[in-house]
Amino acid sequence: MKNKLKRLIYLEEYISINGIKQFMFHLGTSYDNPVMLFLHGGPGSVESLFTCAFQEKWEEIYTVVHWDQRGAGKTLTKNPDKLPTIDLILQDLFEVIQYLKKKYNKQKIVILGHSWGSVLGSVFIRKYPEEVAYYIGVGQVINMLENEQVGYKKVKELIEQADDKRSMKRLEKIGEYPGNKIVFNKKFLKKCDEVRKLQGKYKLGMKIDLALWITVFKSPIFKFSDIIAFMKIFQANAKLHSFLGEFNLSNEPAIYQVPIYYILGGNDWQAPYIIAQKYFEEINAPNKNIYVIPNAGHMTMMEQPELFFDALLEINNTEVKNKCHFIQKSEDIAYDEYLESKVR
Structure with a gap:
């Protein structure tokens, strides 16, 4: 049974994005919750197959949408010859967000980027800050060469x-x-x-290891074609790997127009947390916070799911308070202007 948790929002679909059919997987409990778009790692390593391992509590506070990017997972299976460049995938991401905003009647979308997804997410929020409520970087990549x-x-x-x-x-x-x-x-x-x-x-x-593959096989959306797609990721994402090899966030000022949150594994040395931690200190953003999760490596949300959720809950609560404060301040300003007009 696919929707064993009886979620209000449970949807697998292929949507026409930037000229090709691309796969999305939606899970959530309320249409009132903010929409989080999960940008998977790799390039090419989809994480839509791991939702049952870490995501159940997330769906109480977010509608979580997994997107198999061009050159990855079910999107690659459906479009084996439509391969990504950085410009193509940024345009894909823009169109995915427009679709989600319209579908869920939201002004902005929350982005969570993991590993390669943190590269894609960081580039996107600089280019299109008006589309994003806030950004969460997990296994955040700052400088690929320094990482290695x-x-x-x-x-x-x-x-x-x-x-x-x-x-x-x-x-x-x-x-x-x-x-x-x-x-x-x-x-x-x-x-x-x-x-x-x-x-x-x-x-x-x-x-x-075997435990990871068992998690994949237990996924309600798993198909054997997903394994074939995984075996093709390096060839399919060659142009993205070229971009990734030269990636360095520190080449530009660490100034962001959206709130920035990092959730890092305190034992992650695949994308070493100490590099992201140092960069985070330089960030200038409307709001920011960093969480270093003990005894967690690169798959932070799977290795310490409870502590990871605690961080997400705090981030969500902070943003809700900030939004309420902004609305109240805007109403106060409008009321003051109204009183001034009466005096005149």
Whole structure:
């Protein structure tokens, strides 16, 4: 039974976005709740298949919409030759938000970006701040090259401390990593895959194991074609990987026109939390806050779901209070202007 929780909002659909049919999965309990668009990682690694592992409580305060991006998941399966560039996917995202605003009668949408989604989300909110109520970055990527440098150094440090000779031999076989520039070719991807496995072993990053695949297979929307799509992500997202390799948020002033929230895993060294933490200090935004979740790695919301939800609840409550304060202030100003007009 797909909608086993009897959610008021439960919808799988393909919508025409920027010339192709793209997949969205909606879950929620009230049409009055704010709409959160979840931007998945990768590029190409959809997280619509993991909703049952972490999202149940979220749906009490948000209508959560997962979108399989161009070049990913069910959207890739339906459009195997319609592959993404950064300009295409930004336009896709803009159109997805217009659709959601109209469907749910909202003026703005909340964006949560995880890993690659945090790159896409950060670029989008700079370009279209008027479309976004606020932004939540999870596994936030600041500088891709620095990510790999710091993450590699950390796993090497732990391997040395553990006197893990077998893992040290694997590191030595990798050789220089990541180099002075990231180019997502076969050679780099092979090295990166080995580093990720070692990070997973030491609980520093996402671990792709049997438990993860069982979660996928239990998803109410899982199809075997999703596995085939996952196997194609590097080829399908080659142009996005090129953009990602050179990505560095610090190249521009850390000035944002929307509230910014970061939820980071205190043991995330795949997108090292210490880099995002340092960058966050520089952020100038209407409102901001940062949450570092202990004993959580790159899949923060799955590894510490209760603490993650507590952070989301606090963020939502803060934004509700801010909105009420803004409305009250606007009403006070309007009333003062009315009184002044009477005096005249």
